[in-house]
Amino acid sequence: DNADIGLVGLAVMGQNLALNIADHGYNIAVFNRDPGKTRKFIEEAKQSEPSHARLLPFEDLASFVLSIKRPRKIVLLVKAGSATDVTINALVPFLEQGDIIIDGGNSLWTDTIRREKELRAKGIEFIGSGVSGGETGARFGPSLMPSGTRMAWASLEPIWRDIAAKVDAVTGEPLEGAAPGKPIEGGFSCTEYIGPDGAGHYVKMVHNGIEYIDMQLICEAYWLMKNLLGMEADEIGKVFEEWNQGELSSFLIEITGDILQQKDPVGPGFLVDKILDTAGQKGTGQWTAANALELGAPANAIAAAVYARALSSVKEERVEASKILKGPVIKTESDKQAIIEAIKNALYCSKICAYAQGFQLMDKAQVQYNWKLNFGEIAQIWRGGCIIRARFLQKITDAYALNSRLKNLMLDPYFTQAMNEGQEGWRKVIALAVTNGIPAQGFSAALAYYDGYRSAVLPANLLQGQRDYFGAHTFERVDQPRGKFFHVDWPDPARPQLDV
Ligand code: 2AM
Numbered sequence: 001d002n003a004d005i006g007l008v009g010l011a012v013m014g015q016n017l018a019l020n021i022a023d024h025g026y027n028i029a030v031f032n033r034d035p036g037k038t039r040k041f042i043e044e045a046k047q048s049e050p051s052h053a054r055l056l057p058f059e060d061l062a063s064f065v066l067s068i069k070r071p072r073k074i075v076l077l078v079k080a081g082s083a084t085d086v087t088i089n090a091l092v093p094f095l096e097q098g099d100i101i102i103d104g105g106n107s108l109w110t111d112t113i114r115r116e117k118e119l120r121a122k123g124i125e126f127i128g129s130g131v132s133g134g135e136t137g138a139r140f141g142p143s144l145m146p147s148g149t150r151m152a153w154a155s156l157e158p159i160w161r162d163i164a165a166k167v168d169a170v171t172g173e174p175l176e177g178a179a180p181g182k183p184i185e186g187g188f189s190c191t192e193y194i195g196p197d198g199a200g201h202y203v204k205m206v207h208n209g210i211e212y213i214d215m216q217l218i219c220e221a222y223w224l225m226k227n228l229l230g231m232e233a234d235e236i237g238k239v240f241e242e243w244n245q246g247e248l249s250s251f252l253i254e255i256t257g258d259i260l261q262q263k264d265p266v267g268p269g270f271l272v273d274k275i276l277d278t279a280g281q282k283g284t285g286q287w288t289a290a291n292a293l294e295l296g297a298p299a300n301a302i303a304a305a306v307y308a309r310a311l312s313s314v315k316e317e318r319v320e321a322s323k324i325l326k327g328p329v330i331k332t333e334s335d336k337q338a339i340i341e342a343i344k345n346a347l348y349c350s351k352i353c354a355y356a357q358g359f360q361l362m363d364k365a366q367v368q369y370n371w372k373l374n375f376g377e378i379a380q381i382w383r384g385g386c387i388i389r390a391r392f393l394q395k396i397t398d399a400y401a402l403n404s405r406l407k408n409l410m411l412d413p414y415f416t417q418a419m420n421e422g423q424e425g426w427r428k429v430i431a432l433a434v435t436n437g438i439p440a441q442g443f444s445a446a447l448a449y450y451d452g453y454r455s456a457v458l459p460a461n462l463l464q465g466q467r468d469y470f471g472a473h474t475f476e477r478v479d480q481p482r483g484k485f486f487h488v489d490w491p492d493p494a495r496p497q498l499d500v
Contacts, residue, residue: 002027002056002067002069003027003028003029003056003067003068003069004026004027004028004068004069004073004159005021005026005027005028005029005068005073005074005075005159006028006029006030006031006064006065006067006068006072006073006074006075007021007028007029007030007031007074007075007076007077008030008031008032008064008074008075008076008077008078008087008091009032009033009076009077009078009079009087009105010030010031010032010037010038010041010077011037011077011078012135012138013077013104013131013135013138014030014032014075014077014078015041016135016136016138016139017075017077017104017131017138017139017142017163018030018041018055019045019049019051019055019139020138020139020140020141020142020163021159021162021163022049022051022052022054022055023051024159024162024163025054025162026054026159026162027054027056028054028055028056029056029057029058029064029067029068030042030055030056030057030058031057031058031059031061031064033078033087035059038057038058038059039057041055041057042055042057061090061091061094062094065091065094065095066094070096070098070099071098071099071100071125071155072095072096072099072100073099073100073102073155073156073159074091074095074099074100074101074102075102075104076088076101076102076103076104076105077104077105077131078105079105080105080106080107080108080111081107081108081111084103084105084107084111084115085115088101088115088119092119092122092124095124097123097124098123098124098125099124099125100124100125100126100127100148100152100155100156101119101124101125101126101127102126102127102128102129102146102156103115103126103127103128103129103201104129104131105131106130106201106204106208106282106284107128107201108201108205108287109128109198109199109201109202109205110198111198111201112126112128112147112197112198112200112201113197113198113369115128116128116148116196116197116198117197125148125149125151125152125155126148126152127146127147127148127152127153127156127200128146128147128148128197128198128199128200128201129144129145129146129147129160129200129201130143130144130145130146130194130200130201130203130204130205130207131143131144131145131204132144132145132204132207132208132382132385132386132387132388133165133385133386133387134387137165137385137386137387140165141163141164141165141166141190141384141385142163142164142165142190142385142386143164143165143190143191143207143381143382143384143385143386143389144160144163144164144190144191144381144385145191145194145200145201145203145204145207145378145381146160146191146193146194146200147193147194147195147196147197147198147199147200147201147203148196148197148200149196150193153193157193160189160191161189161191162189164189164190164191164384164385165189165190165384165385165386165389166187166188166189166190166384167187167188167190167380167383167384168187168188169187169188171394172188172380172383172391172393172394172397173391174383174384174385174389175187175384188380188383190380190381190382190383190384190385190386191381192374192377192378192380192381194371194373194378195366195371195372195373196370196371197369198369199366199369199371199373202362202365202369202371203362203373203378204284205284205287205288205291206288206358206361206362206365207358207382207386207387207388208284208285208287208288209284209285209287209288209289209292209299209302209305209358209361210288210302210354210355210358210388211252211285211387211388212281212285212288212302212305212306212309213301213302213304213305213350213354213357213442214250214252214351214354214388215252215305216304216305216308216309216441216442217347217350217351217354217442217443217446218240218252218253218256218347219442220346220347220439220440220441220442220443221343221344221346221347222236222240222256222260223438223439223440224339224343224346224429224432224433224438224440225239225339225340225343227330227436227438228330228332228333228339228432228433228436228438229332229333229336229339229340230332231336232270233260233261233270233272233273234260234261234270236260237256237257237258237259237260237261238257238261239340240253240254240256240257240260241257241261243344243347244257247348247391247392247418248344248347248348248351248390248391248392249390249391249392250388250389250390250391250392251387251388251389251390252387252388252390253390259271259272260272276315277312277315278312278313278315279308279309279312279313280309280313281306281309285302285305285306285309286306288302288306288358288361289302289303289306291361291365292357292361295361295364295365295368296364297357297360297361297364298357298360298449298452298453299357299358299360299361300357300445300448300449301350301353301354301357301442301445301446301449302354302357302358302361303445304441304442304444304445305442307441308439308441308442327437328435328436328437330436330437330438331436333432339429339432341425342424342425342426342428342429343425343429344425345421345422345423345424345425345426345429346422346425346426346429346430346440346443347443348418348422349418349419349422349423349426349446349447349450350426350442350443350446350447351392352409352410352415352418352419353410353446353447353449353450354442354446355392355396355409356408356409356410356415356449357449359375359396359408359409360408362375362378363375374400375396375400375404375406376396376397376398376399376400376401376404377397379393379394379396379397379400380393380394380397383397395412395414395415396409398414399412399414399415408453410450410453419450423450426443426447427447429443430443430444430447461475461478464476465490468486468487468488468490469490469491472487474486474487475487
């Protein structure tokens with residue numbers, strides 16, 4: 001038994017995480033359902049990976065498990081859903097009390113809650129760990145969101161800290177330069193204990209929901225520059241490159257600059273103009289939006305991003321509709337610099353709303369599931385390694401450091417000021433989008449959220465009247481204490497009656 005840890009599931013995420021673990025000096029037993037993949041992985045690693053000797057391949061599950069030091073730590077990177085249950089059930093007969101299964105897949109948090117409970121009854125620890133950063137993240141430093149018992153976490157923590165992305169502990173800036181066999185020492189490691197059972201996978205899911213809207217907002221900024229200003233892809237790419245130097249600096253803005261400037265390798269023009277405009281999705285954004293609906297959290301911008309992908313996917317219908325349904329003729333704007341600046345404001349303000357919604361949602365969930373989430377730490381974990389890594393996240397960490405009970409990010413002084421400064425441009429851009437018939441559902445949803453949230457009074461008075469009219473659902477009165485409910489006999493109200 002000389003393996004420090006084991007890993008099951010050698011698709012690309014599993015392979016890369018195994019190599020990352022081996023690079024940090026751990027012996028790692030590896031197993032895959034199809035042993036051909038295991039052999040191929042080891043053969044390839046022997047060609048190019050200095051740490052390949054620390055990869056210990058197994059082709060039967062019993063010897064795989066027996067090779068691991070106790071308490072055993074076994075990481076699963078298998079397909080989320082029933083494959084994860086199948087794999088757990090196959091492993092359990094070989095495990096002993098206190099052994100730890102770590103699910104690094106994109107599992108639904110409610111599955112994680114169920115699995116943790118089932119395994120706990122058998123004396124086996126279960127950690128659900130969100131892993132973000134795609135293939136490169138897994139290989140050179142992902143953002144890791146683990147949850148389970150504190151005891152299991154204590155056992156996993158040294159390895160998780162070693163393999164996670166590193167950021168400067170003070171500035172939060174990602175420490176770049178990780179290379180195979182050259183782990184970066186020091187700095188803040190992008191993993192912290194998130195909470196019990198499904199908390200880690202939940203936080204990972206919200207990360208993905210935020211990722212959806214983050215991407216959508218960037219797409220809208222691009223689309224408005226193209227359509228309102230008639231800019232070519234590479235010129236827009238340069239604007240993103242410039243934005244990447246300031247408060248918008250982030251991985252997604254950076255790659256957007258690259259993507260837009262990429263020439264088509266097989267013909268004239270830019271590649272982005274040749275990519276079919278139908279978005280795919282794997283479901284985590286939809287899970288986030290659905291859960292926001294379920295918990296009654298107003299995450300309309302996150303939902304808008306999911307709807308935007310759905311709308312993009314009906315390409316043939318849109319092509320037909322474009323011949324039938326009329327909109328205004330787009331009028332090109334002449335004050336280019338001012339419009340670009342306004343689009344930047346729209347992007348930043350909308351992004352703040354999107355994150356405010358994500359954190360508000362996690363706040364609702366922690367009440368529902370009895371977790372104690374540390375929002376400042378969560379923002380810091382996302383600072384490096386993951387797809388939504390951004391300079392801006394440091395401001396979120398700072399906001400929660402200033403006030404750990406912050407009700408909404410927008411109420412933090414830094415963010416309040418950013419919204420105050422940006423909203424004129426933000427409104428102008430949405431007005432232009434509307435008058436020119438250019439869809440900007442992310443920007444608009446975010447603004448509707450902002451304007452709704454900052455309204456002391458909303459027309460829900462009328463709504464309550466309607467509900468009382470047709471369903472005797474009762475209403476409270478502005479001139480009476482909260483908790484006193486009234487009902488009248490519509491449409492001919494007699495004296496308001498005290499109901500409850
Ligand atoms: P495979 O290589 O044998 O197909 C990602 O798909 C990973 O999940 C792969 O390693 C894959 O194994 C594994 N996987 C998918 N379905 C599985 C199942 N039903 N049981 C075990 N592993 C599975």
